[in-house]
Amino acid sequence: MNHNNGQKHVPKTTGHAWDGDLQEYNNPVPKWWLVAFYISVAAAVIYWFLYPAWPVGGSYTKGFDTITYVNDKGETKTTHWNTRALLMKETNEAVAAQKPYYTKVANTPFEKVTLDPELNSFVVSAGKQLFSDNCAACHQQGGAGKVGFAPNLTDDDWLYGGKFVNIQHTIIGGRHGYMPPFAEVLNDQQIKQLSDYVLSLSKIVVDPASAQAGNALFHSETAACYYCHGDNAKGRQEIGSANLTDRIWLWANVPGANTIADKEAAVQSVIRKGLNRGVMPAWQDRLSADQIKLLTVYVHELGGGK
Amino acid sequence: MFNFKHEWIETNVGLLLVLTMLAISIGGLVEIAPLFFIKDTVEKVEGVHPYSPLEQRGRDIFQREGCYLCHSQMIRPFRDEALRYGHYSLAAESQYDHPFQWGSKRTGPDLARVGKKYSNEWQVAHLNNPKSMVPQSVMPNYPWLLKTELDYSDMTDRMMALRAVGVPYSLNKEEYESNVKRFGAEEAKMLNIADARKNLIAQAQENNYDGDNSSITEMDALVAYLQVLGTMVDFRKYDDDEFVKYR
Numbered sequence: 001m002n003h004n005n006g007q008k009h010v011p012k013t014t015g016h017a018w019d020g021d022l023q024e025y026n027n028p029v030p031k032w033w034l035v036a037f038y039i040s041v042a043a044a045v046i047y048w049f050l051y052p053a054w055p056v057g058g059s060y061t062k063g064f065d066t067i068t069y070v071n072d073k074g075e076t077k078t079t080h081w082n083t084r085a086l087l088m089k090e091t092n093e094a095v096a097a098q099k100p101y102y103t104k105v106a107n108t109p110f111e112k113v114t115l116d117p118e119l120n121s122f123v124v125s126a127g128k129q130l131f132s133d134n135c136a137a138c139h140q141q142g143g144a145g146k147v148g149f150a151p152n153l154t155d156d157d158w159l160y161g162g163k164f165v166n167i168q169h170t171i172i173g174g175r176h177g178y179m180p181p182f183a184e185v186l187n188d189q190q191i192k193q194l195s196d197y198v199l200s201l202s203k204i205v206v207d208p209a210s211a212q213a214g215n216a217l218f219h220s221e222t223a224a225c226y227y228c229h230g231d232n233a234k235g236r237q238e239i240g241s242a243n244l245t246d247r248i249w250l251w252a253n254v255p256g257a258n259t260i261a262d263k264e265a266a267v268q269s270v271i272r273k274g275l276n277r278g279v280m281p282a283w284q285d286r287l288s289a290d291q292i293k294l295l296t297v298y299v300h301e302l303g304g305g306k
Numbered sequence: 307m308f309n310f311k312h313e314w315i316e317t318n319v320g321l322l323l324v325l326t327m328l329a330i331s332i333g334g335l336v337e338i339a340p341l342f343f344i345k346d347t348v349e350k351v352e353g354v355h356p357y358s359p360l361e362q363r364g365r366d367i368f369q370r371e372g373c374y375l376c377h378s379q380m381i382r383p384f385r386d387e388a389l390r391y392g393h394y395s396l397a398a399e400s401q402y403d404h405p406f407q408w409g410s411k412r413t414g415p416d417l418a419r420v421g422k423k424y425s426n427e428w429q430v431a432h433l434n435n436p437k438s439m440v441p442q443s444v445m446p447n448y449p450w451l452l453k454t455e456l457d458y459s460d461m462t463d464r465m466m467a468l469r470a471v472g473v474p475y476s477l478n479k480e481e482y483e484s485n486v487k488r489f490g491a492e493e494a495k496m497l498n499i500a501d502a503r504k505n506l507i508a509q510a511q512e513n514n515y516d517g518d519n520s521s522i523t524e525m526d527a528l529v530a531y532l533q534v535l536g537t538m539v540d541f542r543k544y545d546d547d548e549f550v551k552y553r
Binding site for chain 2: 014059071073077082085087088090091094133279
């Protein structure tokens with residue numbers, strides 16, 4: 001095959017020959033490419049003068065370009081161009097643009113934030129971003145939570161209270177759910193009776209006699225469940241104990257169990273092993289007070305804020 | 307007059323090799339070498355200390371599993387990164403990393419400040435089966451971490467190797483005293499090579515990272531490492547433009 005078919009110009013060779021007859025074409029790069037190359041070399045020289053470039057002893061040439069920014073103390077500073085100063089400038093410009101909203105959120109009582117349409121739309125859009133970055137890993141996108149791991153934030157059931165101040169308190173300091181294990185305190189029959197009682201509270205049909213015995217046990221000093229879950233089994237928000245009467249399940253996956261036996265087993269497992277999990281990290285060191293307030297309103301608005 | 311010919315290089319493999327290496331190394335030398343001599347490269351900042359034995363073992367597992375192929379540990383000073391990941395990474399924060407895990411390939415999120423962001427339980431559940439926590443995740447499962455007991459029989463050798471490249475793990479009284487001055491008494495004890503195994507066991511028992519204290523698993527070590535990432539420097543102690551002056 002001849003590649004030069006139909007071409008007027010036959011390129012020269014470099015004149016070298018290897019292995020007797022192996023030759024090499026000499027195709028210089030196009031002129032436009034060469035010009036662009038020299039322009040980029042010239043640009044590099046200009047760059048050296050504008051930006052940090054050459055190491056000199058224990059330092060380097062800083063360049064003539066500058067950045068002026070305002071720091072968090074309100075001082076205006078000018079420095080040679082560098083990415084950290086550029087970030088300060090861009091951040092401060094963005095913060096300045098958001099500041100009227102943040103200030104307004106900070107100075108407005110919780111209840112009124114939701115009533116102001118402009119403020120509310122700011123909370124929803126900024127809150128959604130904060131929630132996705134920080135909360136969604138456990139509470140899932142949208143806040144529906146995960147049975148066996150993290151509570152649903154869109155229903156109106158709250159372990160630690162669903163008022164603005166409760167939610168804010170939870171975000172600031174985090175939470176650590178705890179229930180002692182009862183495997184060594186109660187026998188298998190007692191644990192079954194308790195699980196039947198707990199299921200009966202959610203209107204799940206179980207052996208009534210067993211549930212009745214569980215009821216007595218629940219309120220006895222032997223099991224003393226009422227201590228934390230309350231006489232009415234509705235839980236106590238000041239210690240985060242669960243409401244057992246609302247058909248909402250966090251640790252025992254009762255909705256996911258098909259048979260009554262499986263539902264009993266799910267509840268019994270929690271009674272036996274107790275819980276030393278449900279750890280929510282504290283966010284006070286990671287998020288600002290303004291961001292936490294904004295998130296509080298956002299979470300409150302997810303569905304079930306009280 | 308000296309008459310240079312391409313042919314000399316092109317027909318001499320040895321010369322071609324030497325000159326090619328020379329040309330390539332200029333780029334590296336010009337960009338990297340001066341940083342060792344520039345005083346401001348590593349910021350002066352409090353709190354950065356070498357990893358504890360358990361965390362260091364977790365770091366080994368991080369590398370063994372190839373986590374760095376998808377996760378960087380370098381938050382760059384850009385606004386979008388600051389919003390998502392937090393304060394940009396300081397050179398000082400990876401001064402004891404051998405090798406560093408900066409990376410530039412992000413299939414998953416950057417991990418430079420993942421420490422304390424999620425609970426231990428979340429990390430365990432997520433490493434075991436990422437999709438159980440993040441349904442849209444493409445991260446593979448690492449179920450063997452929970453089932454594999456941590457091998458720390460060679461912990462002292464590992465620390466000796468790091469000490470040889472400049473990590474201040476202490477081998478004698480003098481080095482220990484110097485660590486007390488640099489990092490405080492509590493931290494200095496953690497860095498003592500002679501106590502490595504004792505310290506490793508104690509940290510795993512105390513924190514119970516994987517939720518099962520009957521044995522020390524690779525999960526314990528990896529979660530201990532993840533939970534310390536990016537948490538050593540308390541940025542509240544510094545002005546928000548404190549680290550601008552180092553660049």
